[in-house]
Amino acid sequence: MGLKTKEEYIESLREMKPTAYMFGEKVTDIVDNPRLRAGIESTAATYELAELEEYRDLVVTQSPLINEPVNRFTLPPASIEDLVARVKVNRVLANRVGTCHQRCTGLDCLSTLAICTYDVDQKYGTGYYDNFMNFLKYVQKNDLTGNAGVTDVKGDRSLGPKDQDDKDMYLRVVERRDDGIVVRGAKAHQTGSLSSHEIIVIPTRALRKGDEDYAVSFAVPADAPGLIHVVGRSTLDMRELDGCDVGNVRYSKYCPTLIFNDVFVPWDRVFLCGEVEFAADYVVKFSSFHRQSHGGCKSGKIDCMIGTALTLMEYNGTTRASHHKQKVIDMIHRAETLYGCCLAASYEGKEQPSGTFFIDTVLANASKIHEGKEMSEAIRLMVDICGGYVADLPSDRDLENPEIGDLVRKYMKGANGVPPENRIKMFRLAEKLALESADIISDIHGGGSPEAHRVTIFRETDIENKKRAARRLAGIEE
Numbered sequence: 001m002g003l004k005t006k007e008e009y010i011e012s013l014r015e016m017k018p019t020a021y022m023f024g025e026k027v028t029d030i031v032d033n034p035r036l037r038a039g040i041e042s043t044a045a046t047y048e049l050a051e052l053e054e055y056r057d058l059v060v061t062q063s064p065l066i067n068e069p070v071n072r073f074t075l076p077p078a079s080i081e082d083l084v085a086r087v088k089v090n091r092v093l094a095n096r097v098g099t100c101h102q103r104c105t106g107l108d109c110l111s112t113l114a115i116c117t118y119d120v121d122q123k124y125g126t127g128y129y130d131n132f133m134n135f136l137k138y139v140q141k142n143d144l145t146g147n148a149g150v151t152d153v154k155g156d157r158s159l160g161p162k163d164q165d166d167k168d169m170y171l172r173v174v175e176r177r178d179d180g181i182v183v184r185g186a187k188a189h190q191t192g193s194l195s196s197h198e199i200i201v202i203p204t205r206a207l208r209k210g211d212e213d214y215a216v217s218f219a220v221p222a223d224a225p226g227l228i229h230v231v232g233r234s235t236l237d238m239r240e241l242d243g244c245d246v247g248n249v250r251y252s253k254y255c256p257t258l259i260f261n262d263v264f265v266p267w268d269r270v271f272l273c274g275e276v277e278f279a280a281d282y283v284v285k286f287s288s289f290h291r292q293s294h295g296g297c298k299s300g301k302i303d304c305m306i307g308t309a310l311t312l313m314e315y316n317g318t319t320r321a322s323h324h325k326q327k328v329i330d331m332i333h334r335a336e337t338l339y340g341c342c343l344a345a346s347y348e349g350k351e352q353p354s355g356t357f358f359i360d361t362v363l364a365n366a367s368k369i370h371e372g373k374e375m376s377e378a379i380r381l382m383v384d385i386c387g388g389y390v391a392d393l394p395s396d397r398d399l400e401n402p403e404i405g406d407l408v409r410k411y412m413k414g415a416n417g418v419p420p421e422n423r424i425k426m427f428r429l430a431e432k433l434a435l436e437s438a439d440i441i442s443d444i445h446g447g448g449s450p451e452a453h454r455v456t457i458f459r460e461t462d463i464e465n466k467k468r469a470a471r472r473l474a475g476i477e478e
């Protein structure tokens with residue numbers, strides 16, 4: 001109990017027995033599978049940082065709930081300072097792992113539930129807030145990682161949940177029992193579900209009368225009976241299994257599709273069940289929190305790209321190329337604008353009736369739109385600076401080959417004095433940063449597709465106030 005060390009976190013996953021498949025085969029050694037382990041190592045960095053003197057003050061804080069020090073990834077924000085810290089921790093972590101650390105989504109769910117369960121109880125006299133607070137205590141006391149089970153597979157996008165031919169296209173309650181509920185469905189793109197102790201489910205969209213079975217939120221252990229993790233492909237995944245040419249030597253990301261094949265949830269783990277009008281609130285709060293998390297994280301990832309570009313300038317002998325300097329500046333201002341927008345979303349946050357703080361949704365969504373466009377621009381700038389070997393570098397195995405190794409090394413030489421091996425490593429990192437599909441596609445779709453950000457921005461912006469200001473300036477009487 002209490003804060004886990006990195007090793008304790010990894011051992012705690014070893015004790016779990018989730019059902020998982022990858023590339024058509026059942027995986028039983030989750031923690032020792034190289035592909036999954038690289039993802040687990042990314043999440044493990046959130047535990048490691050809590051142990052390191054340099055970062056402890058940022059990552060560890062006191063929980064008013066259990067009166068003990070906890071990792072920030074288990075703490076719903078109780079102040080503006082907590083909202084700001086979310087952004088800063090995510091930037092530091094992205095700098096350290098160069099990919100997604102996968103623990104922010106769980107915190108985004110905890111933060112959402114700390115607000116929404118209270119509001120539902122106020123209207124209906126339900127006991128969701130107590131259920132949630134007991135769950136939160138358990139998460140904090142054991143320093144657990146949560147996964148966000150939000151995105152349903154959704155079937156035909158033109159139809160709502162109950163109008164689908166197959167009613168399981170959105171996760172739903174299929175049985176209500178005295179001791180709990182049974183749920184069926186599938187959640188897509190479940191970042192780090194096998195690096196998590198708990199799967200936290202919330203609805204994926206607004207729901208209407210008649211959709212009661214779909215208005216469900218709960219938490220179950222990642223190895224609950226009936227849960228099946230089907231690990232998705234990513235562009236560089238075989239290299240991790242192969243142990244060669246991985247680019248980022250320690251860390252990676254994977255996103256399973258998670259099938260809920262009639263999973264039992266006890267009532268004390270249920271956080272919403274049937275109150276349809278609150279589904280929108282759950283998903284909007286989650287998405288907004290998550291879009292803020294993204295901004296911190298992705299500004300940190302641009303930092304990694306900047307470091308890679310600057311190092312390859314040294315290795316290639318282009319440090320004096322003035323257009324490279326300009327391009328680095330263009331990368332820096334993109335990272336800082338993203339970071340600044342998320343910090344602003346935090347500073348403009350407000351306390352909610354439950355006492356938990358919520359960010360400014362317009363600013364958080366504006367930052368995500370910026371990310372969706374500007375991350376690809378940052379990648380383009382990095383690739384421009386680095387050169388074509390981001391695309392088609394010879395393998396490390398060619399360097400080891402007794403017949404061609406020396407020749408390949410000879411022609412991989414860059415600036416004088418730079419070992420060719422280092423230049424090769426840096427090109428590989430650039431390739432990973434630019435082409436790891438499991439991470440870069442999240443710049444666009446993670447936390448909802450761009451149109452969802454735009455809709456939220458328009459809905460949450462005070463349009464009338466802007467019109468009033470224009471009328472006043474134009475001299476139009478109210």
Ligand SMILES: Cc1cc2nc3c(=O)[nH]c(=O)nc-3n(C[C@H](O)[C@H](O)[C@H](O)COP(=O)(O)OP(=O)(O)OC[C@H]3O[C@@H](n4cnc5c(N)ncnc54)[C@H](O)[C@@H]3O)c2cc1C
Nearest residue numbers: 148149150151157189190191438441442445447448449451
């Ligand atoms: C790398 C990655 C990691 C992710 N991690 C997680 C995670 O940990 N947990 C989680 O729950 N989710 C996660 N997501 C899921 C993410 O939130 C979704 O990808 C996103 O919400 C879009 O949903 P979709 O992929 O089903 O695409 P779709 O919803 O099919 O959207 C595709 C396009 O169609 C448009 N569209 C869809 N429906 C309509 C409609 N009815 N009318 C008009 N236009 C429509 C969209 O605007 C978009 O342009 C992750 C996604 C990625 C890519």
